[in-house]
Amino acid sequence: MKRxxxxxxxxxxxxxxxxxxxxxxxxxxxxxxxxxxxxxxxADFEAKTGIVVKTFQGTTGEILARLETEKAxxxxxxxxxxxxxxxxxxxxxxxxxxxxxxxxxxxxxxWIDENSMLFGYSASAVGVIYxxxxxxxxxxxxxxxxxPQYRNDIAIPDPELSGACKDxxxxxxxxxxxxxxxxxxxxxxxxxxxxxxxxxxxxxxxxGVLIAGVDYNAYSSMxxxxxxxxxxxxxxxxxxxxxxMIMKTAPDMENAKAFVDYLLSDDAQKMVADxxxxxxxxxxxxxxxxxxxxxxxxxxxxxxxxxxxxDSAARINDLCAR
Amino acid sequence: xxxxxxxFAALIIFLSLLILCPxxxxxxxxxxxxxxxxxxxxxxxxxxxxxAAMIGSSILLGILVVIIxxxxxxPLAYIFSRTQFARYRFFDVIxxxxxxxxxxxxxxxxxxxxxxxxxxxQLFPSLSFLTDWFFSLGGLVMVMSFHxxxxxxTMMKNAMLSVPSSLxxxxxxxxVSFPTRLRKLFLPLxxxxxxxxxxxxxxxxxxxxxTPSTLGRRIGxxxxxxxxxxxxxxxxxELGKSASLASVLIGICLLIWMLQNYITARKTYNLxxxxxxxxxxxxxSIGTRVAIIIFIAAVVxxxxxxxxxxxxxxxxxxxxxxxxxxxxxxxxxxxxxxTEDKQGINALLVSIFLAxxxxxxxxxxxxxxxxxxxxxGKKVGNIIEGISLLPEMLPSIVLVLGIMxxxxxxxxxxxxxxxxxxxxxxxxxxxxPYTIQYVTSAYSQISPSLAAAGRICGAGPLYSFMHITLxxxxxxxxxxxxxxxxxxxxxxxxxxxxxxxxxxxVSTYINRQFEQGSVGKGMSMAVICILFxxxxxxxLNKAINRKR
Numbered sequence: 075m076k077r078x079x080x081x082x083x084x085x086x087x088x089x090x091x092x093x094x095x096x097x098x099x100x101x102x103x104x105x106x107x108x109x110x111x112x113x114x115x116x117a118d119f120e121a122k123t124g125i126v127v128k129t130f131q132g133t134t135g136e137i138l139a140r141l142e143t144e145k146a147x148x149x150x151x152x153x154x155x156x157x158x159x160x161x162x163x164x165x166x167x168x169x170x171x172x173x174x175x176x177x178x179x180x181x182x183x184x185w186i187d188e189n190s191m192l193f194g195y196s197a198s199a200v201g202v203i204y205x206x207x208x209x210x211x212x213x214x215x216x217x218x219x220x221x222p223q224y225r226n227d228i229a230i231p232d233p234e235l236s237g238a239c240k241d242x243x244x245x246x247x248x249x250x251x252x253x254x255x256x257x258x259x260x261x262x263x264x265x266x267x268x269x270x271x272x273x274x275x276x277x278x279x280x281x282g283v284l285i286a287g288v289d290y291n292a293y294s295s296m297x298x299x300x301x302x303x304x305x306x307x308x309x310x311x312x313x314x315x316x317x318x319m320i321m322k323t324a325p326d327m328e329n330a331k332a333f334v335d336y337l338l339s340d341d342a343q344k345m346v347a348d349x350x351x352x353x354x355x356x357x358x359x360x361x362x363x364x365x366x367x368x369x370x371x372x373x374x375x376x377x378x379x380x381x382x383x384x385d386s387a388a389r390i391n392d393l394c395a396r
Numbered sequence: 397x398x399x400x401x402x403x404f405a406a407l408i409i410f411l412s413l414l415i416l417c418p419x420x421x422x423x424x425x426x427x428x429x430x431x432x433x434x435x436x437x438x439x440x441x442x443x444x445x446x447x448a449a450m451i452g453s454s455i456l457l458g459i460l461v462v463i464i465x466x467x468x469x470x471p472l473a474y475i476f477s478r479t480q481f482a483r484y485r486f487f488d489v490i491x492x493x494x495x496x497x498x499x500x501x502x503x504x505x506x507x508x509x510x511x512x513x514x515x516x517x518q519l520f521p522s523l524s525f526l527t528d529w530f531f532s533l534g535g536l537v538m539v540m541s542f543h544x545x546x547x548x549x550t551m552m553k554n555a556m557l558s559v560p561s562s563l564x565x566x567x568x569x570x571x572v573s574f575p576t577r578l579r580k581l582f583l584p585l586x587x588x589x590x591x592x593x594x595x596x597x598x599x600x601x602x603x604x605x606x607t608p609s610t611l612g613r614r615i616g617x618x619x620x621x622x623x624x625x626x627x628x629x630x631x632x633x634e635l636g637k638s639a640s641l642a643s644v645l646i647g648i649c650l651l652i653w654m655l656q657n658y659i660t661a662r663k664t665y666n667l668x669x670x671x672x673x674x675x676x677x678x679x680x681s682i683g684t685r686v687a688i689i690i691f692i693a694a695v696v697x698x699x700x701x702x703x704x705x706x707x708x709x710x711x712x713x714x715x716x717x718x719x720x721x722x723x724x725x726x727x728x729x730x731x732x733x734x735t736e737d738k739q740g741i742n743a744l745l746v747s748i749f750l751a752x753x754x755x756x757x758x759x760x761x762x763x764x765x766x767x768x769x770x771x772x773g774k775k776v777g778n779i780i781e782g783i784s785l786l787p788e789m790l791p792s793i794v795l796v797l798g799i800m801x802x803x804x805x806x807x808x809x810x811x812x813x814x815x816x817x818x819x820x821x822x823x824x825x826x827x828x829p830y831t832i833q834y835v836t837s838a839y840s841q842i843s844p845s846l847a848a849a850g851r852i853c854g855a856g857p858l859y860s861f862m863h864i865t866l867x868x869x870x871x872x873x874x875x876x877x878x879x880x881x882x883x884x885x886x887x888x889x890x891x892x893x894x895x896x897x898x899x900x901x902v903s904t905y906i907n908r909q910f911e912q913g914s915v916g917k918g919m920s921m922a923v924i925c926i927l928f929x930x931x932x933x934x935x936l937n938k939a940i941n942r943k944r
Contacts, residue, residue, distance in 0.1 A: 102897060113737045130897035133912065135630055142633045142899075147807055149814060149897065207717065220653040229442055234630075266614075269910040277717045279513035395616055 101329035104137045105154040106237065106316070107270065107289065111349040118345070119336050125329050131295060133268045134160055134237030141169075147229070148323035151330035154316060157237025158289075159380040161192045161317035166380075171320040173331055177338040180355045182366070185315045194315025194338040197352040199369050200242045200286040201306045203273065208282035215307045219285060220257035226284040228263045230394070231272040233387035238269070238314045239286045243381035243390055245312040249372045252389075258285070259393035261308075277302060293350035293363050294303040304305060306364070310372040315354065404772050404780070407765070411783045414825055418798030419646070419683065419786075425801050430690040442639040445621070445713035446907035451644065454602050455617040457537065461601040461934050462594045465524060465548055468695055469593075472545075473552035475688055479680055480533035486853075487692075494699040495546045498886045499606035500903065501922045503539050504910055505703030507611060508710050508919075510535065515706055518720045531615050540607050540700040544600055548593045556582075573925030591659045595652050602648065603887050610910075620645045628797060634802065642794045653789050676830060694819030706927075711919035729916035733924070740921065743905035746816070747885050754823035757882040759873050761823045761824065762831025766869075768837055769832075769860075781832075790831035791887045796822055800894050814896045822890045827883060838872025 105112045109131055116127035130140060134156045134332070140152060155161050164170055170191040171303045178186060185194030198305075202219070214221070219228055233240040254382075266275040273291050276284040278302050292304040318337050324330045336342055343353045347360040425440045441447060472491075474479045493500070494925045509515045529535065535803035559582060567577045572670035605621040612622060620641060630653065651836040680688070693854060714726040765784050769777040787795055799822050803813040813816045842865065850860035888903040902925050909918030 104897075109739070109913060128898045139630050139633055143629075143804075144814070146804065147814065205717065208806065250570060268912050274716065278511070278719065279717070280511050299715050301715075341894070 079100055086349060089165050091275055091296050098126075099326055099329055100126045100128055101333050102128045102130075102149050103152045103154065103328050103333060104150050105131060105138065106347050107131065108294070111345060111351070114344055114345050115337070119333060120236075120343060121370060122336070123332060125332065127333070133235045134240070135235045148321065148325065150321050151230050151324040151326050152318060152320055152333050154200065154318045155237055156191070156198070156314065156316050157241050157383070158194065158315050158376055159241050159383045160237055162187070164319060164333040165189065165191050169322055171322045171324065171327070171330075173320055173334060175331075175338050176335050177355060178356055179394075181319050182315075182354060182356055183336070185354055187290050192317035192319055193334055193338065193343055193354070194317045195334075195342070195354040196346040197221055197313055197315040197354065197366075198231045198238050198288045198290050199306065199311050199313045199352070199364075200238055201289050201291045201292070201304045201311060203276055203284040203287040203289075203302055204280050204306045205279050206301045211307055212283070212303070213307075216285065217254045217257070217309075219283060220254065220261045223262070224261060224283055226262035228261060229266050229272050229275050229281040230258075230286050231269045231284075231288070232265050232267055232392065233390050235268040236272075236288070236314075237316075238288045240383050240387045241314045241379060242286045242312040243386050245372050245374050245380035248375065248382065249388050250309070250377055255390060255393060263394050264389060265394045289342045289363065290350035295318075297350075297362070298328065308370060310370045312374060313352070313369060313371055316351075345390055370377075400771075402406065403774050404768060407768055408776075408779060408783070411765075411780065412492075414664075414821075415783055415786055415795075418795060418802040419514035419790075421802040421805065422639045422642050422646070424792065426643045427636055429636070430672050434809060437636055438640040438643065441637045442644060446618075448622070450618045450623055450641075453617065456578050457533070457540070457617075458598040458601045459541045460533070460537040461544065462597050464537055465545040465597055466590075466594065469548040469552060470547040470590075471547050471691065472695065473556055476549075476694070477553045477556040479688070481688065481692075490696065490700075491546045491549060496542055496933070497543075497603060497644060497700075497703065497926060498881075498888070499543050500610050500706060500888055500907065501542075501926065502543060502613040502703040503607045504906075504922065505706035505710075505920070506530075506535070507614060508897060508915070509702055509706040513719075515520070515709060515720060522575055532616075533617060533750060534895065536607065536611055536615065538615055538698075539611055540601055540604065540639060542695075543607065543698070544597050545695075546559075547600070548597055551593045551596075552586070555586055559585050562767060581868075588659055588662070592656050595619065595659075599649055599652050599789075601674045602645070603793070605787075605791075605793050609888075610907075613857075624793050625893065628800070634784060638797060639801070641724070642797050645791060646794055649790055706924075707919050707922050710915060711760050711923050715914060717917060721891045729914070729920040730924075733917050733920050736917075739900055740917070743900040743902050743921070744924075746899055747902040749821055750816075750819055750887075751881045751884040753820050754827060754884050755877045757820070758828050758880050759877040760823045762876055763835050763873055764836035764868070765828070767865075768831050784832055787826050787831045792826050792887075793893070795826060796893045797891050799825065815895075816896060816899060818894055819890055819896075819899075822894065823880075823887065824889065826887070827880040830879045831873065834872040834879070835869055836872075838869040842868050874936070874939070878933070879934075886925055906935060 081226070103112075103116070112129055112131055116129055120127055130137070132140065132152075132293065135151065137155060138257065141153065144150070150177050153164070156162075165187065174190055174191045175193060178190075182194065182197075186192065187199070200210065202214070202216075208227075214224075231239040233243050241251065243255070249385055264275075264281065266272045266280070269288050269291055271282055272285055273295065275281050277286070277295060287304070289304055292302055296304070318334055320330045320334060340358075343355050343358045346353045347358055347362070350363050351359065352363075413716050426441075427435060427438050428434060440453070441696075458552065460839055476484075476487060482485075484761040507514075511525075512526075512527055517527065530538075541618045563585075564577060567581050572580070574594065585910055594675060602620055605625065608619045608622045612619060618626075624638050624641050624645070627634045629642070683791060709720065711729055712725045712727065718724045763782060763925050769781050799818065800813075803810065803821075812821065828849065846864055846868075847860050850864045851857075855863065886903055887901070888907070891899070891904045892907070895901065900908065902921060906921050908924070909921065911914065
């Protein structure tokens with residue numbers, strides 16, 4: 075009898091953990107990594123407004139899949155992706171609600187789309203990340219990594235999972251064609267998984283070089299003391315604004331708008347910078363990473379990139395699987 | 397009497413809703429397109445070259461795992477039943493450890509151990525040639541075989557124990573040599589049991605999701621379970637394809653169960669009779685004994701030491717770039733699991749909640765069902781038993797896919813899709829058979845005359861159930877509860893398909909950290925998970941034994 079009571083008490087305790095909810099309502103946000111930043115933003119927004127934030131964290135691929143499954147019963151209010159081109163395709167399929175956030179005028183030019191539906195509240199760039207125990211220094215351009223001296227020692231994040239990598243591949247092949255990736259695949263390039271798994275491969279030395287690795291992950295690992303370094307090859311990379319978007323089907327529209335305003339606020343933007351991402355506003359100062367102007371960029375035609383991005387991501391996986 | 401009939405009918409309808417409806421949703425999704433019946437869709441899915449190749453490789457994997465796990469399990473079964481090693485009973489417990497370690501954790505341990513510049517290459521650089529071999533079908537077969545072999549070992553050991561020594565002695569008296577006795581006498585008696593064991597291992601292998609989703613994905617080896625999961629979760633979502641593959645998998649499993657029934661009916665011998673059947677164990681030469689000890693040590697090393705060492709070591713490494721190196725160890729990963737954010741502690745709470753609630757509901761429901769199976773006539777009892785044991789015969793990913801499709805479809809009537817309750821429901825369905833089997837076996841030891849005696853003394857049906865039957869089956873119920881609790885705590889398939897937003901369990905937390913977060917934190921949680929299972933097993937075991 076006593077045991078039954080204890081079990082009942084445990085059950086009740088657990089249920090109460092889930093039943094907790096605020097009076098101000100909720101906002102459901104789907105966002106990609108870094109998990110630390112997502113949690114901090116959610117906690118700070120909750121503290122400031124009393125609105126409870128429910129998050130789903132996953133890769134860009136997982137978030138898109140989730141939205142598709144829930145089409146009949148939409149749950150998400152705000153969706154953040156790590157790929158601008160995926161954001162544009164959501165806009166084209168009419169899933170987004172326009173809004174004019176308070177801090178719009180302070181944002182990096184071009185990081186709000188012309189319909190005011192995509193808000194690039196932060197950005198990442200991809201670069202070459204290398205293990206300094208294996209290569210004390212490195213500054214080879216993308217194409218040079220197809221050299222036999224790097225044979226079987228190169229990796230790339232899975233572009234079908236990593237939005238940043240996907241947009242880089244699309245931007246690069248639109249500008250320079252497929253020769254480089256074909257040569258890299260020929261040189262034994264592997265696809266270990268999403269961003270963090272790919273970084274893990276270069277951290278442990280499973281490979282010496284990671285191409286198209288997202289920079290914020292590398293900066294935070296370097297700050298922790300891992301034997302890594304990063305550079306942006308001279309022929310340029312893609313800086314990828316990470317769009318926050320309000321769903322047309324948002325069950326909590328007002329809270330969704332408040333959350334987007336919050337993402338562009340001073341405090342949130344400082345957190346973005348602290349997570350080694352590029353902040354979406356021009357007036358936020360940071361010194362823990364390369365600034366936007368220091369990164370050599372490939373000129374981007376996002377519409378053209380969007381058209382090829384999914385197919386080229388699949389092609390990378392095909393090339394490397396051979 | 398009429399009331400009783402209505403009650404049984406209600407139970408059958410309830411179980412059908414719970415278990416059969418999700419299964420039918422799968423067939424419906426596979427066969428109906430925009431409301432029209434069409435076989436072409438399902439057929440074309442199966443004929444797609446990559447899916448056909450996947451079906452082939454799933455079956456190949458199943459066969460290879462049966463072969464390798466037999467090679468491990470059969471000698472061990474013989475050693476522990478017919479030789480002087482049989483008296484070391486503690487090996488029974490030791491060989492449960494690989495079976496109790498969640499397969500996804502064991503294969504993560506193997507990956508971290510074997511990968512290029514991984515733990516093995518740091519400790520023994522000269523063995524680095526093994527890495528390429530490991531990251532291939534061979535490695536996958538090895539890891540899966542070392543997980544399932546205890547299952548076959550236990551079955552075969554019990555079968556060998558039931559062959560009386562007198563048969564062997566009779567052969568010896570007639571001057572038959574040992575190898576011939578083994579071939580002509582011992583093995584034919586066991587073929588039925590072996591066939592059943594091999595089929596079960598085959599079904600378990602093609603139903604397994606944990607190892608293929610970690611190691612299999614790493615080497616690009618797709619099987620049924622991983623493809624069903626991929627079509628259902630990665631954009632672009634193709635539930636129809638997922639359902640078609642699930643239907644094929646259901647077909648294969650049911651076919652194998654039928655085959656198994658056929659063999660059981662034809663190839664079993666009555667070996668246990670009233671005659672004395674004293675077991676005499678073979679005395680072995682010193683050379684043979686040394687060889688056996690080396691074999692046992694190797695199995696223990698590969699099935700337990702390597703994965704557990706690798707998981708523990710990885711949880712204690714500070715900077716992954718420097719690996720196993722003095723001064724590079726920390727317990728910081730464990731602290732980070734609980735302090736860095738709320739995810740770690742929430743995952744633990746969610747898993748405990750799911751384990752407690754589903755074990756409790758399954759225990760109550762399972763007892764009701766087991767009681768009804770006994771109380772109903774043979775025909776009705778068989779129907780109830782058949783439906784309620786179905787979840788054990790089918791791969792859990794298939795059932796969970798069905799639950800997902802079914803409850804998404806009836807969201808307007810029963811809105812539990814996307815909440816924690818659909819997970820509780822799914823766990824209850826998946827683990828119901830455990831309680832039913834434990835309670836049924838407890839029932840089989842109770843003579844009906846006990847309840848009859850109670851009735852004669854004036855007890856009503858309810859009173860005699862509460863005061864005579866229930867106390868006697870309580871241990872069976874508790875065993876079922878315990879089994880469900882431990883398995884539910886670390887369940888991977890349900891949460892990776894239908895966990896609501898914001899909800900991580902221990903298993904998805906470990907997976908997420910392993911793939912996208914910090915491997916150190918993931919492996920810390922894995923160690924916590926293994927210790928938690930072990931400690932709860934010990935505590936509950938003690939609680940149950942005290943009652944006896």
